[in-house]
Amino acid sequence: MPRRVDHAERRTEIAEALVRVAGRRGLHAVGMRDVAAEAGVSLRLVQYYFETKEKLLLFGLEHLTGKFGERLSARMRAAGDAPGPRATVEALLTTALPTDEESRTFHHLYTSYAVLAVTDRTLAAQPFIRNPDAAEGAVTDILRQAQAAGLLQPGVDAQLAAAGLLAMSAGLGTSILVGQRTPESAAAVLDDHLNRVFRTVDTDG
Amino acid sequence: MPRRVDHAERRTEIAEALVRVAGRRGLHAVGMRDVAAEAGVSLRLVQYYFETKEKLLLFGLEHLTGKFGERLSARMRAAGDAPGPRATVEALLTTALPTDEESRTFHHLYTSYAVLAVTDRTLAAQPFIRNPDAAEGAVTDILRQAQAAGLLQPGVDAQLAAAGLLAMSAGLGTSILVGQRTPESAAAVLDDHLNRVFRTVDTDG
């Protein structure tokens, strides 16, 4: 045989090529040949590592969400040192906004997959549809802890507030994506809303 | 010639067929032949009334947003009789949620078009991308009036609050669409948020 090649690594490379080209031209416009060209391999190789296009797309989605999850937890870790729960939540939510090219691509493709999931039961069964629930649980926990520490405005329901925050963040992300809104104004909207959930910090002591 | 036929009406019929079939199978999966079959006409006719597929899609988008705008203003008018600004805003936002089949289709296709608009400059230039700004202006106005009447919580910025409300509503809509959330829980989240914007009505006097 030829030198044994790392299949997992190769599949990752191809999946990243898929994400790149789909980010540029749209998921609907990407074919096997485009992915092959972007990855610098032959069409046959894409077929070899992913037998069918559906499997390629599925793996591409896994890769996309995996990469984004890493990015998100990295930012959370970085922001989780000093500051309070508000900074943590804010870091989480602004990371989810399409500010740079990477997060733009993520939002774009994630939304594309979501749309496909409406009519494709295989995609609908994919965990990426369940993952936001995990994020919602995480935010709810943070809010609950903050509430126990007396950091929230009175009368806030942690779970409802968490769901609202994530939904707003997602909606703002789409607005940015289609050019309706700048990342700065979206951040301002988010910040304003956080002021209505968190007790305003008195910086003057 | 044969009997002169109402072009506008015919185009509307075909556009509605497009919306129906795209709502069922997804916008990405719909072809000219599918639209023709759904409308009960020949492929040639679809070509005749819309020379190209792009024009058909564009007109379909116009029709979609037009119909939804009518539905929305109808609900606003119905809800605009007795109650205060909160009821008006709530009616506007819950109308935007994909609760019944019609609004589900609207959300589904609207999001599909939005995704396409990311990579298609013709679609990106379409007014449907600007319309939300109009909605935002309307909500902002209502909130400003409510604020002048002392109906809002203190410290609320009308414009930021309006943007946040619409973004949240859109995000919740997507959640419902992909089955992450029930319409009821989405409405609860929205209601909770409105309680943080509007002064709570004292029903007991």
Add this chain to the structure above:
DNA sequence: AACATCATGATACGTTCGTACCACGAAACC
């Protein structure tokens, strides 16, 4: 050294899609 197997290339096949072409009947207009 022989052989089985893995990795890769080139290319062909069948389908589908958007569009174009050709044809023809029917009504409006001069």
Add this chain to the structure above:
DNA sequence: GGTTTCGTGGTACGAACGTATCATGATGTT
């Protein structure tokens, strides 16, 4: 009443796409 124009049908064409097939070199294994 002839002719032009509108509406409609059928069908063909070229491209692209996903997939399958055939071929072959390289490398482990025995």
